[in-house]
Amino acid sequence: MSEGTKRRLKLWIRLLSVTRSAEAELREFLRVRHGSTLPRFDVMATLYRRREPCSMSELSRMLLVSNGNVTAVVDRLEADGLVVRHPSESDRRTVLVSLTAEGLAHFETLAREHEAEVARIFSTLSDADVDALTEILKRATKR
Amino acid sequence: MSEGTKRRLKLWIRLLSVTRSAEAELREFLRVRHGSTLPRFDVMATLYRRREPCSMSELSRMLLVSNGNVTAVVDRLEADGLVVRHPSESDRRTVLVSLTAEGLAHFETLAREHEAEVARIFSTLSDADVDALTEILKRATKR
DNA sequence: GCCAGCAATTTCAAGCTTAAAACTTTTATG
């Protein structure tokens, strides 16, 4: 086994560890402070950034989760009145999802605190580290 | 909101994206090539690296997952004959888990291919990037 | 226009994951 292989394995283990720790802190924050969860936040954040209705497939692709998964999370958000489904006019297969007024208000209060929490979690990194990390991760995505 | 906050949020989004993509590829690899899953692999890898029996709590702490979660995964691995539970001699509350001979053999074949897969996934990064990333992530863990 | 194939969504079964509660055993304090 090459040296590079070993180092990439070490990198993967550390990447997973940092990501899981951060996820655990964010989950705790959403649960305790807002009675919410990470998947619910992620769906709402995607709808918020998009600023227009989003199909189930688009949500699935952007969130990197399965289509069945999106169905389940949107079901629960819809039951809570935070999002709403409506049919596409151009394609009757497509289901569009958007935030309700209540969902929008809920998300906006959530989002600010969420950002602060993320900043806190990565507060041990210098600004230079943050930028360097972001740049390298950008290269890890390229195919 | 400060500039640093925004940049840390961007970092977090990218970190999550890279980690989820890699996880999806590894999951696919384990499923298609070995009929296994990531959590099962993680438990076996921890037992393998430890080289000696490991308590449920230790597994839970090392894997950064809940204790109930470890119970469920170990249940399934044990049903498949890959690990075995046995009582601790010094503390009757503690349950120790170790790989069976079959589990050990299974894991060793798995591990080599897994490493190659990880190397492939991060093959777009230069060796310098890999090292820089690992170093910065190390700083992200410190508290 | 037909229809074979593709696309969007949901459903389903199985497994993963968590937080909280229950249970057993150990440890520490009085």
Place this chain on the structure above:
DNA sequence: CATAAAAGTTTTAAGCTTGAAATTGCTGGC
């Protein structure tokens, strides 16, 4: 020594997640 607090594990209920199958609708070659 008694016993209250802490620690290790499992159980439970709820939610998350996947891949595959089923359903419905679109599209292009004929």
